[in-house]
Amino acid sequence: MDSDTAWRSATVLMAFLIAIPSLWMPLTVARIFHRARAGYALLLLPPLMWLLNNGTVLVGTEFGITDEVSGDRVSLPLGMVASLTFLGLSVALLFTTYRLTRGRLVGATAVILLLAAVAGTFGWLAGVSVALSAPVLWWRNLPQRRRAIPAVLVAIVLSAGAVGAHSASVWAASSISAPDTTQASIWEDLYAGLAYPQPMLDRESATGVTVADAEAVRGSSDRAHELFLETAANDPGGFAATLFQKALATLKHYGAMIIVIIVGLVLALTRRAHQSRSLFDALMIAVPAIVLGLGYAAATMPVTQNFSVLSAGLSSLVALSLGGLVWSVTSMPSHVRSVERGRISSRGSSFISPLAPSGAGVELSVVVPTRNGADVLPETLAELGAELGADDEIIVVENGSTDQTTAIVEEIARTWQHASKLVLIHSSPGLGEALRTGTLASRGRRLLLTADDLPFGFTDLRGFRALPPETAVAIGSKAHPASVVVRGRARMIQSRIFRFLRESLLQSKVGDSQGTLWVDGAWGREFARLSREDGLMWTTELVLAAEQQGHEVDEVPVSLVERHETGTSRFRPGDAIRSVIGFVRLAIYKDDYCNEDWERSTRPDTATVEA
Numbered sequence: 001m002d003s004d005t006a007w008r009s010a011t012v013l014m015a016f017l018i019a020i021p022s023l024w025m026p027l028t029v030a031r032i033f034h035r036a037r038a039g040y041a042l043l044l045l046p047p048l049m050w051l052l053n054n055g056t057v058l059v060g061t062e063f064g065i066t067d068e069v070s071g072d073r074v075s076l077p078l079g080m081v082a083s084l085t086f087l088g089l090s091v092a093l094l095f096t097t098y099r100l101t102r103g104r105l106v107g108a109t110a111v112i113l114l115l116a117a118v119a120g121t122f123g124w125l126a127g128v129s130v131a132l133s134a135p136v137l138w139w140r141n142l143p144q145r146r147r148a149i150p151a152v153l154v155a156i157v158l159s160a161g162a163v164g165a166h167s168a169s170v171w172a173a174s175s176i177s178a179p180d181t182t183q184a185s186i187w188e189d190l191y192a193g194l195a196y197p198q199p200m201l202d203r204e205s206a207t208g209v210t211v212a213d214a215e216a217v218r219g220s221s222d223r224a225h226e227l228f229l230e231t232a233a234n235d236p237g238g239f240a241a242t243l244f245q246k247a248l249a250t251l252k253h254y255g256a257m258i259i260v261i262i263v264g265l266v267l268a269l270t271r272r273a274h275q276s277r278s279l280f281d282a283l284m285i286a287v288p289a290i291v292l293g294l295g296y297a298a299a300t301m302p303v304t305q306n307f308s309v310l311s312a313g314l315s316s317l318v319a320l321s322l323g324g325l326v327w328s329v330t331s332m333p334s335h336v337r338s339v340e341r342g343r344i345s346s347r348g349s350s351f352i353s354p355l356a357p358s359g360a361g362v363e364l365s366v367v368v369p370t371r372n373g374a375d376v377l378p379e380t381l382a383e384l385g386a387e388l389g390a391d392d393e394i395i396v397v398e399n400g401s402t403d404q405t406t407a408i409v410e411e412i413a414r415t416w417q418h419a420s421k422l423v424l425i426h427s428s429p430g431l432g433e434a435l436r437t438g439t440l441a442s443r444g445r446r447l448l449l450t451a452d453d454l455p456f457g458f459t460d461l462r463g464f465r466a467l468p469p470e471t472a473v474a475i476g477s478k479a480h481p482a483s484v485v486v487r488g489r490a491r492m493i494q495s496r497i498f499r500f501l502r503e504s505l506l507q508s509k510v511g512d513s514q515g516t517l518w519v520d521g522a523w524g525r526e527f528a529r530l531s532r533e534d535g536l537m538w539t540t541e542l543v544l545a546a547e548q549q550g551h552e553v554d555e556v557p558v559s560l561v562e563r564h565e566t567g568t569s570r571f572r573p574g575d576a577i578r579s580v581i582g583f584v585r586l587a588i589y590k591d592d593y594c595n596e597d598w599e600r601s602t603r604p605d606t607a608t609v610e611a
Contacts, residue, residue, distance in 0.1 A: 017083035021090030028090070029323035031097035032278045033268075037330055038323035045319055052256040052318065078308050081126045084119035085312035088130030089285055091115060092137065093316065096281045100141045109134050113158050120162035121169040125292055125309050127162025132288035134158050140281050185221035188214070191228045193300040194239070196246050200303075206238035206245070207231050247298040250310070257314050264321025267328035275327070282320055289313030362421075363391035365444030365521065369427075369434030370396060370452035374403045378412065380454050385418030387458060393421040396452075397438040400429035432531070432538030439519075439528040447524045449517040449539070456516060456558040463556030464518035473546040474518040474554040479511025482557035498579065505587040506544055510553050513540040518556075532589070537582035544586060548593040 022042075030039025095108045112134045120127025135151040142150060192214035194207045204210075209231060217224040232239045251258065268279055293310025300306050366384060370377060377396070384394050396409050409424045416422050427437035435449055448461060460476030467474055478485045479499070495512070502508040517539060519527075524542075533541045546553050 014079045014083050017080075017087055021087050024094050025090055025319055028094045028097055029319060032093075032282055032320070033275050033323055033327040034278075035327050035330075038327040041322050041326035042319060045322060048260070048322060049315070049318065052260060078123075078305055081119065081123040082308035082312045084115070084122060085126040085129055085289060085309050086315055088112065088115040088119055088126075089133060089289060089312060089316045092130070092133035092285045093282055093320075095137055096140060096285060097278065100137065105137060105141050108137055109154060109158070112137075113161055116158055116162040117165035120165035122166075123308070124163050124166040125296055126312075127166055128159045129289035129292050129309050129313065131155070131158035131162045133285045136281060136284045139284075185224065187221045187225040187228060188217060188219075189300040191217060191224040191231075193246065194228065194231055194242055196242055196301060197249070199301070200249075206241040207235055208238065243298050246302045247294065249302040250294055250297045250307070253302065253307070254310070254314055257318055260325075261314065261317045261321045264323075264325040264328075265317070268321075268324030279320070279324065283317070286313045286316045286320075290317070361391065362393050362443040362445070364388065364393070364446050364448060365438075365442035366392065366394045366448045366450060367435060367438035367442060368394065368396045368450060368452050369399060369431055369438065370401065370405060370409075371399050371429070371434075372401045372403045372405060373452035374401075374405045374408050376453040377405065377409060380452055381409075381412055381422065383454060383458075385416070385420055385422070387461070388418070388420035390419040393423070393442070393444060395438045395441055396422070396424045397427050397434040397441075398424060399427045399431070399434040399437075428534075430534040431536055432534040432541075435538050436528045436531055439524050442521060442525065444521045447517070447519040447521050449519065451516070455560060457561045459559045460516045460518075460556060463558070467518070467554055467556070471518070471554055472520045472523050472551040473543065474556060475510060475512065475543065476516035476518075476558040477510070477512040477555035478515055478558065478560070480555050480557040484557075484559040486560065498583075501580065501583045502540070505583050506540075506590055508540075508544060508547060510543055510547075510555060512555070513543045515539075515558065517542065533582065533586075535582070536579055537586065540582070541586060544590055545593040548590060 022045075025045075026039035026042045028039075029042055030036050032038070092112055095112075098104075100108060112130060116127045116131035116134075119130050132155055135155040138151040138154050139147050191209070192211075194209040195205050195211050195214050197203050198205055198211055213227075217227060265279075265283070269276055289309050290313040293307070293313055297306045297310060366388065368377075368380065368384075373380075381394065381396070388394065398405050398409070406424065406426075413422050413424060425437060425441055427433045439447060439449070448464070450460075456476050463476070464474055477483060478495070498514075499511060502510070502513060514536070519542070523546075527542055527545055531538060531541055531545075543553055
C-alpha cells in the first residue's frame with residue numbers, strides 16, 4: 001500500500017465490505033426492537049461513527065486511521081480482518097431475528113462457518129470471533145433441555161474450522177514465497193507488549209521490559225516465549241499492572257463508543273418489554289469479538305493495528321444502541337403509561353378490609369409488617385391490645401416467614417380478648433410490599449406503620465397523638481434532638497450516609513425516613529395505590545411524596561426500648577447497596593408526585609372515613 005492509487009483502491013474495498021451488511025442492518029435492528037423507527041435510525045450511523053470512531057464513517061473498522069505510535073495507516077490485511085468480522089457478526093445478527101427450524105439452523109451455521117473461514121484466512125482471532133456467534137443461534141432455537149451440548153459442539157467445530165483456515169493460509173503463503181522474516185510471531189508481540197507504556201508515553205514499564213529488549217528477540221519466537229513466561233513468573237505484580245494499564249488504554253481509545261453503547265443498551269434493557277429477549281441474544285453475538293479483541297489488545301499493545309476485531313464488535317453494538325436509544329425515547333411515554341396503568345390496576349381502586357363490615361368506622365389502623373417474627377409478636381400484640389380501643393384495628397402482615405409466625409398469630413387471633421380488632425394477612429416478600437398491603441387493607445382514619453418489635457414502645461404513639469389533626473405525615477425520628485437512642489459506631493455512620501444521600505439526591509429535609517410513621521388514612525391509601533418501591537425504600541418514598549406535595553413532615557422524639565437496642569440488627573450489607581440504588585431511583589422520579597393533589601384527604605372538613 002505504498003501508492004496513493006493502491007491506498008484508494010483498498011479504501012473502496014473496505015467500504016464495499018462495510019456497505020454489504022449495511023443493506024440489512026436497518027432491517028435487523030428494526031426486527032430486534034419490533035419498530036421500524038429503530039431501523040430508520042441507522043441512517044444516522046455514518047455521521048455518528050465519524051464522531052465516535054476517530055474521524056472515519058466506516059462502520060466496523062478503523063482502516064485508514066493513524067495512531068500515535070506508528071503514524072502509519074493500518075495495512076490492508078488488518079482492514080480486511082475488521083471488515084470481515086463485522087460482516088460475519090451482522091449476518092449472525094440477522095439470523096437471530098428469525099425462528100429457525102433444524103434444517104435452517106444447519107444452513108445458517110454453514111453460512112457462518114464459511115464467513116469464519118474467510119475471516120480466519122486474514123486472522124485467526126477474527127475467524128474465531130465470527131465462529132462463536134453460531135452457538136447463540138443454537139441456544140436460541142433449540143429446546144431448553146437439549147441446547148447446551150449442541151451449542152458447545154458447534155462452538156468447537158466452527159472455531160477449529162476458522163483456526164484451520166488461518167493455518168492453511170499461512171502455509172499457502174509460505175509455500176508460494178519465502179517466509180516473511182519481518183512478520184512477528186504471537187510470542188514476540190506478547191513480549192513486546194510488556195514494554196508498555198514506553199513506546200507511547202516514553203515511560204518505563206512496570207515489568208522493566210524495554211523496547212530494546214523486545215527488538216533483541218525479534219525473529220526468535222522461542223526466546224520471546226521464554227522471556228515472556230519468565231517475566232510473568234518473576235514479577236506477577238508488574239505483569240498484572242501492565243495488562244491492566246493496557247486494558248484501560250484500550251477502553252479509553254473507544255471511550256466515546258462505549259458511552260453511547262452503555263446509554264443505549266441500559267435504556268433498552270431496563271424496559272419491561274418482550275424486545276429485551278431479542279436484544280440480549282443480539283448482544284451475545286458481539287460478546288466474543290469484544291472479549292477476544294479487548295484481551296488481544298491488552299495482551300499485546302493498545303495500538304490501532306491490534307484493534308481490528310474489537311472495533312468490529314463495538315461497531316455492531318453501536319448500531320444496536322442507536323436503534324435501542326431511538327426506540328426507548330420515542331416509545332417511553334406510552335410505555336410509562338402502560339406500566340403505571342398495570343401497576344395501579346393490579347392493586348385495584350381499593351383493598352376491601354377483612355376487619356370491618358361495610359359502614360363500620362375505624363379510628364386507628366396499626367400496620368405491623370413481620371417476617372420470622374415468632375419470637376417477638378406475642379409480646380408486641382399483647383402490648384398493642386392493651387393500648388388500643390374498640391375503634392382501632394391491628395393488621396399483621398406476614399411477608400415470607402420461614403418460622404412459625406403464621407401459626408402463632410393465628411392462635412393469638414383465635415384467643416384474642418382485647419377490644420381492638422386483630423387480623424393476619426399475607427403479602428409478597430419485602431418490607432415495602434408488606435406496608436403497602438397493610439395500608440391498602442386498612443380502614444382507619446389514621447395509620448400507624450410500625451415494626452413487629454415496637455422499637456420505640458409507645459413513645460412515638462404518644463407524640464403522634466399530640467399532633468394537630470390535619471397532619472398528613474409524621475415520623476418517629478431517631479434523628480430528633482430529644483430522642484433517646486443508643487447506636488453503635490457502624491449504625492451511626494450508616495445513618496449519616498443515608499441522611500447525606502436523602503439531602504443531596506432527594507433534597508429531603510427529614511432527618512430520618514426509616515422510623516415509624518403516622519399517616520392520614522385516606523392519603524396513605526392513595527399513596528400505597530400509586531407507590532413504586534417494594535423494599536426498605538418504601539417509607540422513604542412515602543416521606544418524599546408528602547414533601548413533594550408541600551406537606552410538612554413532623555418529626556417526633558422517640559426512645560428506643562432496651563430489647564431493640566440490644567438486639568441484632570436486621571440490616572445487612574446487601575440492604576445498603578439496594579438502598580443506595582433506591583435513592584438514585586427515587587431521585588429520577590421524585591418530581592412525579594409534584595403533580596398529584598391529595599390535599600382534600602388531609603383537611604378535617606373534607607376528610608371522610610372509607611366504608
